[in-house]
């Protein structure tokens with residue numbers, strides 16, 4: 001799903017995600033605004049103090065001015081601290097909330113979503129994009145609101161002396177807080193994006209070099225790889241210095257605009273004073289007030305470079321959260337009952353209309369209690385067929401029935417609970433071997449775990465490890481071979497002890513000795529189970545009762 005939204009729509013959508021946190025956010029914004037106003041009025045009150053000493057102001061005794069000044073300074077400190085504390089609370093809570101929402105969504109979208117070619121994108125969304133949203137919530141929304149509120153208040157305060165003065169203040173804030181950021185945003189968006197691209201390129205070159213260090217040594221590529229990395233570093237440096245130049249230019253423009261507004265204010269105040277519309281003290285206080293109140297709007301000018309990227313991240317997160325599952329889970333259907341599997345006129349496309357057909361009119365009958373072998377040329381759809389039997393994807397046409405019940409009418413959880421599916425790649429978690437096996441059956445006893453490992457011909461290997469079944473997988477590093485991983489995957493399937501076992505190339509990395517042990521176990525287990533075996537190996541296919549030649553059926 002790739003819906004494009006404009007900046008406002010993204011902001012609206014992102015604010016909608018954090019409704020429960022709107023209250024603390026509002027409190028943080030109010031405290032931030034009050035804190036900035038305290039800081040401004042410390043200077044303004046200082047002006048009143050000077051006027052009072054000069055005998056030009058008698059509205060408040062010096063003693064009270066001093067008390068209010070000290071109180072404002074204390075409040076400023078308290079408000080700043082509370083605003084920061086509030087912002088940190090919000091930042092952690094909202095990241096946790098959005099991560100939770102994304103993972104909940106992934107549970108619905110998986111496994112089809114995780115099966116596809118978008119894994120890389122998903123990882124980027126889960127890591128970088130969500131992280132960047134913190135910038136949006138804590139460092140974009142809040143500063144914008146604070147800038148609007150403080151400058152609104154100051155326009156009113158200054159405008160109370162004379163409407164023209166209020167107008168000058170409004171124009172100054174508008175220039176610094178809106179026009180300059182918008183102008184810079186246009187210039188900075190491209191440079192910012194270029195910088196991030198170059199940063200990403202350097203990162204992946206470094207990672208590539210680390211991962212491929214063996215190949216680099218083996219093929220004497222050190223010099224070439226070093227030159228490539230230096231080139232990427234130079235590119236990054238160039239992009240960075242362009243961005244820095246723009247940032248300096250932004251600062252200069254902002255400072256000139258602030259000083260320009262101050263000068264303009266002095267001129268307008270002087271004219272009004274000459275015309276007798278305001279007195280000297282009012283014009284002095286107006287100039288002090290405007291010059292000391294630009295902090296919140298000036299902060300907006302630095303937002304613009306990142307805003308583009310932040311909103312793009314927001315758009316991707318919103319897209320993921322709005323995505324509909326390719327295959328909706330059935331939870332109001334029938335409980336699973338084991339029996340023969342019948343596929344009638346099975347047809348399947350991964351993306352309807354867009355890509356090529358994978359299966360076309362497949363009719364097969366998989367008898368319960370037998371071993372069925374599937375073979376065919378690479379890419380003809382063997383693994384896809386198993387995924388359809390697992391209901392990772394819905395069939396495009398035709399039907400799959402388990403004991404005469406259409407797969408779409410069986411509760412998905414119940415269906416998958418009765419099938420052990422071993423994919424071509426086995427993933428091992430950073431945990432003990434025992435726990436890695438037990439993910440197939442959490443409450444398994446040690447005897448059951450060992451028995452499953454023996455059936456998969458991996459028990460001896462585990463026993464020979466220094467801590468046996470308690471060995472942490474990652475401590476073995478890359479010393480777990482492809483064949484050992486594969487046997488751990490198969491042991492999981494034996495431990496699950498379900499009615500159906502679907503094995504996708506289970507023996508591709510095994511020597512004939514281990515293969516023989518596993519095939520013997522499968523033959524033994526067959527009476528009570530349906531075993532579907534996808535394999536290119538003749539020796540493995542020898543144990544099957546029936547064989548389906550995939551290319552012949554498509």
Ligand SMILES: Nc1ncnc2c1ncn2[C@@H]1O[C@H](COP(=O)(O)OP(=O)(O)OP(=O)(O)O)[C@@H](O)[C@H]1O
Nearest residue numbers: 115116117350358377378379380381382383384385
């Ligand atoms: N999630 C997916 N989205 C789109 N196309 C896919 C997806 N998964 C697989 N394909 C494509 O579907 C076709 C069949 O893939 P499949 O993995 O089922 O083949 P296979 O017969 O198991 O191949 P092999 O023997 O090489 O494992 C291939 O062209 C593959 O690139």
